Amino acid sequence: xxxxxxxxxxxxxxxxxxxxxxxxxxxxxxxxxxxxxxxxxxxxxxxxxxxxxxxxxxxxxxxxxxxxxxxxxxxxxxxxxxxxxxxxxxxxxxxxxxxxxxxxxxxxxxxxxxxxxxxxxxxxxxxxxxxxxxxxxxxxxxxxxxxxxxxxxxxxxxxxxxxxxxxxxxxxxxxxxxxxxxxxxxxxxxxxxxxxxxxxxxxxxxxxxxxxxxxxxxxxxxxxxxxxxxxxxxxxxxxxxxxxxxxxxxxxxxxxxxxxxxxxxxxxxxxxxxxxxxxxxxxxxxxxxxxxxxxxxxxxxxxxxxxxxxxxxxxxxxxxxxxxxxxxxxxxxxxxxxxxxxxxxxxxxxxxxxxxxxxxxxxxxxxxxxxxxxxxxxxxxxxxxxxxxxxxxxxxxxxxxxxxxxxxxxxxxxxxxxxxxxxxxxxxxxxxxxxxx
Amino acid sequence: xxxxxxxxxxxxxxxxxxxxxxxxxxxxxxxxxxxxxxxxxxxxxxxxxxxxxxxxxxxxxxxxxxxxxxxxxxxxxxxxxxxxxxxxxxxxxxxxxxxxxxxxxxxxxxxxxxxxxxxxxxxxxxxxxxxxxxxxxxxxxxxxxxxxxxxxxxxxxxxxxxxxxxxxxxxxxxxxxxxxxxxxxxxxxxxxxxxxxxxxxxxxxxxxxxxxxxxxxxxxxxxxxxxxxxxxxxxxxxxxxxxxxxxxxxxxxxxxxxxxxxxxxxxxxxxxxxxxxxxxxxxxxxxxxxxxxxxxxxxxxxxxxxxxxxxxxxxxxxxxxxxxxxxxxxxxxxxxxxxxxxxxxxxxxxxxxxxxxxxxxxxxxxxxxxxxxxxxxxxxxxxxxxxxxxxxxxxxxxxxxxxxxxxxxxxxxxxxxxxxxxxxxxxxxxxxxxxxx
Numbered sequence: 001x002x003x004x005x006x007x008x009x010x011x012x013x014x015x016x017x018x019x020x021x022x023x024x025x026x027x028x029x030x031x032x033x034x035x036x037x038x039x040x041x042x043x044x045x046x047x048x049x050x051x052x053x054x055x056x057x058x059x060x061x062x063x064x065x066x067x068x069x070x071x072x073x074x075x076x077x078x079x080x081x082x083x084x085x086x087x088x089x090x091x092x093x094x095x096x097x098x099x100x101x102x103x104x105x106x107x108x109x110x111x112x113x114x115x116x117x118x119x120x121x122x123x124x125x126x127x128x129x130x131x132x133x134x135x136x137x138x139x140x141x142x143x144x145x146x147x148x149x150x151x152x153x154x155x156x157x158x159x160x161x162x163x164x165x166x167x168x169x170x171x172x173x174x175x176x177x178x179x180x181x182x183x184x185x186x187x188x189x190x191x192x193x194x195x196x197x198x199x200x201x202x203x204x205x206x207x208x209x210x211x212x213x214x215x216x217x218x219x220x221x222x223x224x225x226x227x228x229x230x231x232x233x234x235x236x237x238x239x240x241x242x243x244x245x246x247x248x249x250x251x252x253x254x255x256x257x258x259x260x261x262x263x264x265x266x267x268x269x270x271x272x273x274x275x276x277x278x279x280x281x282x283x284x285x286x287x288x289x290x291x292x293x294x295x296x297x298x299x300x301x302x303x304x305x306x307x308x309x310x311x312x313x314x315x316x317x318x319x320x321x322x323x324x325x326x327x328x329x330x331x332x333x334x335x336x337x338x339x340x341x342x343x344x345x346x347x348x349x350x351x352x353x354x355x356x357x358x359x360x361x362x363x364x365x366x367x368x369x370x371x372x373x374x375x376x377x378x379x380x381x382x383x384x385x386x387x388x389x390x391x392x393x394x395x396x397x398x399x400x401x402x403x404x405x406x407x408x409x410x411x412x413x414x415x416x417x418x419x420x421x422x423x424x425x426x427x428x429x430x431x432x433x434x435x436x437x
Numbered sequence: 438x439x440x441x442x443x444x445x446x447x448x449x450x451x452x453x454x455x456x457x458x459x460x461x462x463x464x465x466x467x468x469x470x471x472x473x474x475x476x477x478x479x480x481x482x483x484x485x486x487x488x489x490x491x492x493x494x495x496x497x498x499x500x501x502x503x504x505x506x507x508x509x510x511x512x513x514x515x516x517x518x519x520x521x522x523x524x525x526x527x528x529x530x531x532x533x534x535x536x537x538x539x540x541x542x543x544x545x546x547x548x549x550x551x552x553x554x555x556x557x558x559x560x561x562x563x564x565x566x567x568x569x570x571x572x573x574x575x576x577x578x579x580x581x582x583x584x585x586x587x588x589x590x591x592x593x594x595x596x597x598x599x600x601x602x603x604x605x606x607x608x609x610x611x612x613x614x615x616x617x618x619x620x621x622x623x624x625x626x627x628x629x630x631x632x633x634x635x636x637x638x639x640x641x642x643x644x645x646x647x648x649x650x651x652x653x654x655x656x657x658x659x660x661x662x663x664x665x666x667x668x669x670x671x672x673x674x675x676x677x678x679x680x681x682x683x684x685x686x687x688x689x690x691x692x693x694x695x696x697x698x699x700x701x702x703x704x705x706x707x708x709x710x711x712x713x714x715x716x717x718x719x720x721x722x723x724x725x726x727x728x729x730x731x732x733x734x735x736x737x738x739x740x741x742x743x744x745x746x747x748x749x750x751x752x753x754x755x756x757x758x759x760x761x762x763x764x765x766x767x768x769x770x771x772x773x774x775x776x777x778x779x780x781x782x783x784x785x786x787x788x789x790x791x792x793x794x795x796x797x798x799x800x801x802x803x804x805x806x807x808x809x810x811x812x813x814x815x816x817x818x819x820x821x822x823x824x825x826x827x828x829x830x831x832x833x834x835x836x837x838x839x840x841x842x843x844x845x846x847x848x849x850x851x852x853x854x855x856x857x858x859x860x861x862x863x864x865x866x867x868x869x870x871x872x873x874x
Contacts, residue, residue, distance in 0.1 A: 137642050139649025142660045205574050212576025222698040223579045229694050230667035257666050261659040
């Protein structure tokens with residue numbers, strides 16, 4: 001196996017040679033074999049061990065075992081102790097999930113603080129099959145059927161092509177010592193049930209199961225790669241970067257087959273769960289929206305706008321005194337006041353107001369329901385909601401609209417329209433130019 | 438269940454109402470329930486029963502049971518007896534495979550002779566899961582994971598959304614009689630082993646297994662639908678219909694990602710098994726080829742040519758006497774001889790030859806190794822193989838090349854080049870025009 005492993009590193013993971021590696025070692029046979037193989041292959045590695053404190057003295061003995069192993073291999077060892085049960089309870093997740101999260105978070109911290117290039121884990125072909133079956137039993141998207149990736153970001157799993165049997169046989173042949181995790185023998189966890197009661201039956205029906213399963217997964221992955229290629233091809237025509245997020249072109253989408261599935265592929269990483277509501281947006285009225293934990297998808301005429309959910313509810317107010325000359329408005333820019341001799345060309349981003357009409361300090365706030373103003377150049381007043389409608393503001397645009405007020409009266413919908421009441425008259429001598437840049 | 442079934446027909450399969458249906462009934466609980474449900478829903482159906490003669494008297498009793506059932510439902514019944522064991526042995530396939538082939542072939546015959554619009558089978562959700570697991574165990578392409586189709590060509594499976602348990606419970610509730618197939622209880626067949634030893638464990642781990650499995654399969658199918666869409670988009674740019682089959686544009690293919698996978702998708706229905714050989718063709722020399730049972734893929738410069746393997750080895754010869762004026766050449770056209778007063782414009786498809794130089798009957802045959810001729814307008818002789826090379830003939834073009842001979846001498850590579858030895862001279866009075874149309 002050490003020869004196969006060396007060849008594997010040479011052909012599939014040549015970048016591991018000369019890199020600084022962090023090896024996740026639990027003390028079980030898989031990670032112990034991986035540590036020995038990396039040592040044989042003369043890779044530059046350190047060992048990391050998580051003590052999840054789930055099995056009392058047994059957990060501490062595991063830790064001691066790994067520290068001793070590191071000593072005998074003459075490599076550095078990092079250990080960390082976790083209160084896994086507590087973490088699981090606080091985050092309302094399973095103990096296995098908690099261990100997983102704690103582990104990968106710590107590896108990631110360690111990698112950046114000690115500057116490791118890659119983290120290696122000892123996942124093997126049986127882990128992969130078990131994960132597939134867990135996902136299958138629970139129900140899953142196609143990604144859940146393609147299994148554990150041998151390379152993903154900075155994590156590499158060089159034993160993924162070997163079976164548990166191969167690894168154990170090799171460990172026995174080499175007389176390696178390792179620790180048996182007593183929980184592996186129990187049927188408490190779904191994974192163990194699958195390992196003990198399903199996989200042996202499957203392997204009995206096809207002794208070459210792991211090989212044919214690897215091919216099945218590879219074929220599936222290759223098909224799904226084409227889905228990615230297809231999406232990459234459609235993407236530039238279908239999605240435009242928008243000021244507040246992304247805009248999906250519904251008209252274009254309706255020209256391609258399987259629109260719903262494409263929408264799913266585009267949005268799957270944004271945490272939506274109510275997919276039928278998402279699909280219904282295609283034919284919904286402007287303004288309808290669907291929420292995920294992190295994002296919003298908003299129907300806006302012939303577009304679907306995807307924006308982040310960023311605490312819009314907390315709307316700060318700013319004020320601008322006579323003496324202060326500028327104020328920063330988040331997501332909008334900087335507001336300046338300057339006295340000018342005469343009016344030059346007005347624009348969306350600059351207005352001219354006679355000082356005598358203003359009540360200082362001016363207030364800058366988000367618009368609210370019931371707001372109205374007197375649009376510049378028009379007779380009569382108008383509700384802001386109607387103004388936004390006429391100007392075809394999308395929901396994010398409305399939410400990002402700031403208004404400048406003098407007392408209770410609106411002076412300017414910043415960057416959009418001035419108020420007629422504050423227009424400069426011939427007799428005015430002291431004129432202020434207010435600009436957003 | 439009869440209400441759910443009626444609604445299902447109305448919403449998913451409305452075309453079944455008013456159509457003439459053929460119902461496949463084994464006598465087992467699934468097909469018996471389907472027969473009763475179709476009867477309740479007042480569908481216009483007849484029953485077909487296959488007697489595979491695999492279980493002696495039991496098989497005959499099944500047949501009698503189904504005939505009686507048809508009588509009681511007052512519908513027509515068709516039965517057919519098969520020597521399944523013999524068929525399996527002759528075709529070197531498993532008994533289950535033999536039964537399957539015999540059944541669908543007979544259904545197809547019946548459908549066309551008695552003019553049924555659709556054939557209905559009683560496959561249910563458990564059959565689907567079992568098929569998935571069989572494919573998984575043996576190893577499969579992505580299609581093998583998406584399962585049994587509810588509608589495919591003229592076969593409809595309206596019970597695919599119901600579980601075996603639901604169907605059996607309904608049959609018991611309605612006090613229907615059915616036949617138990619004694620082979621279902623044995624573990625002789627892979628399917629039975631999966632049914633008895635794997636599915637119960639999976640259902641124990643997730644009681645909603647069949648529902649979540651249906652969703653998993655649906656998601657997978659939707660992803661694979663996108664692969665089809667992608668291929669449809671690439672197809673017109675990638676594949677051109679060619680005189681002898683299809684030509685795949687290698688230059689275009691090399692511009693898209695995952696070329697091998699695209700090649701696989703394009704060619705998967707043509708029976709190739711040596712996929713690495715297929716992929717190697719992309720960079721192989723012109724003339725290299727890969728065979729499947731039915732097709733050939735040939736590298737030809739910047740193309741891959743896909744042609745059928747049609748008994749090219751049997752090469753017929755034709756002869757054309759002085760009195761006969763035409764002869765049909767398969768895949769080529771009709772050869773005419775006419776006497777003309779003078780030479781008009783020659784072309785690839787017509788030559789002019791002095792009668793005196795010809796030895797009748799003329800012979801028409803495929804070219805063979807060692808053939809040579811004197812290309813018209815050139816000095817000296819040339820091997821046909823060199824001529825084809827210079828003219829950049831593809832392998833199918835070479836194979837479809839016919840030559841016209843006078844005695845042993847080549848007069849014309851039909852449709853391509855005349856022989857200089859048979860050129861008309863000034864003194865010639867009797868001139869023949871030979872054309873292929």
